[in-house]
Amino acid sequence: MSAAPRHIPAGTVLFRAGDPCRGFVLLREGSLRVTLTAANGREVVLYRVTPGELCLQTYSCLVQGRDYSARGVAETDLLAEIIPAADFHRAMGADECFRIRVFEAVARRFADFERLVEDIALTGFPARLARALLRLAGHDDTVNATHAQLAAETGSGRAVVSRQLARFAAQGLVRPDRGSVTILDRAALVRTAAEPGA
Amino acid sequence: MSAAPRHIPAGTVLFRAGDPCRGFVLLREGSLRVTLTAANGREVVLYRVTPGELCLQTYSCLVQGRDYSARGVAETDLLAEIIPAADFHRAMGADECFRIRVFEAVARRFADFERLVEDIALTGFPARLARALLRLAGHDDTVNATHAQLAAETGSGRAVVSRQLARFAAQGLVRPDRGSVTILDRAALVRTAAEPGA
DNA sequence: GCGGACTCGGTGACTTTATCACCGACCTAT
DNA sequence: ATAGGTCGGTGATAAAGTCACCGAGTCCGC
Numbered sequence: 001m002s003a004a005p006r007h008i009p010a011g012t013v014l015f016r017a018g019d020p021c022r023g024f025v026l027l028r029e030g031s032l033r034v035t036l037t038a039a040n041g042r043e044v045v046l047y048r049v050t051p052g053e054l055c056l057q058t059y060s061c062l063v064q065g066r067d068y069s070a071r072g073v074a075e076t077d078l079l080a081e082i083i084p085a086a087d088f089h090r091a092m093g094a095d096e097c098f099r100i101r102v103f104e105a106v107a108r109r110f111a112d113f114e115r116l117v118e119d120i121a122l123t124g125f126p127a128r129l130a131r132a133l134l135r136l137a138g139h140d141d142t143v144n145a146t147h148a149q150l151a152a153e154t155g156s157g158r159a160v161v162s163r164q165l166a167r168f169a170a171q172g173l174v175r176p177d178r179g180s181v182t183i184l185d186r187a188a189l190v191r192t193a194a195e196p197g198a
Numbered sequence: 199m200s201a202a203p204r205h206i207p208a209g210t211v212l213f214r215a216g217d218p219c220r221g222f223v224l225l226r227e228g229s230l231r232v233t234l235t236a237a238n239g240r241e242v243v244l245y246r247v248t249p250g251e252l253c254l255q256t257y258s259c260l261v262q263g264r265d266y267s268a269r270g271v272a273e274t275d276l277l278a279e280i281i282p283a284a285d286f287h288r289a290m291g292a293d294e295c296f297r298i299r300v301f302e303a304v305a306r307r308f309a310d311f312e313r314l315v316e317d318i319a320l321t322g323f324p325a326r327l328a329r330a331l332l333r334l335a336g337h338d339d340t341v342n343a344t345h346a347q348l349a350a351e352t353g354s355g356r357a358v359v360s361r362q363l364a365r366f367a368a369q370g371l372v373r374p375d376r377g378s379v380t381i382l383d384r385a386a387l388v389r390t391a392a393e394p395g396a
Numbered sequence: 397g398c399g400g401a402c403t404c405g406g407t408g409a410c411t412t413t414a415t416c417a418c419c420g421a422c423c424t425a426t
Numbered sequence: 427a428t429a430g431g432t433c434g435g436t437g438a439t440a441a442a443g444t445c446a447c448c449g450a451g452t453c454c455g456c
Binding site: 146147148158159161162163165166176178179 | 403404405406407
């Protein structure tokens, strides 16, 4: 529990599918994005690890003694602590605080997965994109993401995102720019997000 | 840990979305299917709980203190134990065996979710259906499921399943019957399952 | 300032997948 | 038999995803 936190620059690939698993990652600062990539290059964002959370991709690997099955990329500069497996198991037995933290991370990840499955399998594309925009928007109602990134976020294709954004723009919901999207009518976007529509 | 196991007949709905959560379910015998249902009635099978496993839907609810977000239905007659939350937390602290079991269940569930997302988001329909058939097939190469059930299993629509099954049948891969499908050429089906194809 | 190399996004043409509605076959019970 | 149910096949249509291409913007190095 007392390993020195390490700095990791944005863009670093912390692990990729097939890598053997070295230890647990406990994130102190920054955002770690975990994605699944298909053979044809298509990518889906599974979830993000936020400060205070354990990366459970790591967790799942170590428990089952298997390799990573997804990819973890630092979205921002990270400050993280690597916990060796033995320390992890000891802390799980001895430290109730730590245990509760792990449980919470697990539960949150479950919720993320359920949301993702619901989005991809049960929700029409317009609502899916609207949800992604609302989820990624900062306080200034700006989403800093390319169409390709939004495609990974919605489990769809870039061209599909382009077209739907154009439709949203025509309705006055958003204003697209190179590399970002500005939300103009949040209320209407929320309404769109609420219509499963497929 | 020592509550009396209870019998639950096949078809019982153990919990549905929005229900409050009462306690942990530890499954001794049978199969519990956990699904997500859309407003329009469409359903996706998230995972199955098998004997010896804890139902983690329950888990996730109790940790976060939230209601169920999915539906749990007994696929067969069940023999299950209900563990009150307090007992669960005590056992997690004191009983290493129990703890390991919980970890394993969590890890397995994660793997299930990743498979599901990969299937739905990154895999073409023929491969998806082939995988579902192989997954559900008994030793006699028979899959006891209606087209509607296979649709829930693949996160697709019934009509889509019907058509793809007809194509498989035309290629000699399977023989469809009312309420079941027989696998005729397992090797070819495995090949189909391996081609992401979309 | 110019010329490549690259990323980003728009678009047309097309395929695949999904949806909707309807119908006939089968199953079961009265 | 017949009525009511589930099950599966099919045509028409719509939505979503794919592929390929192009032009505009950006980032260099020179």
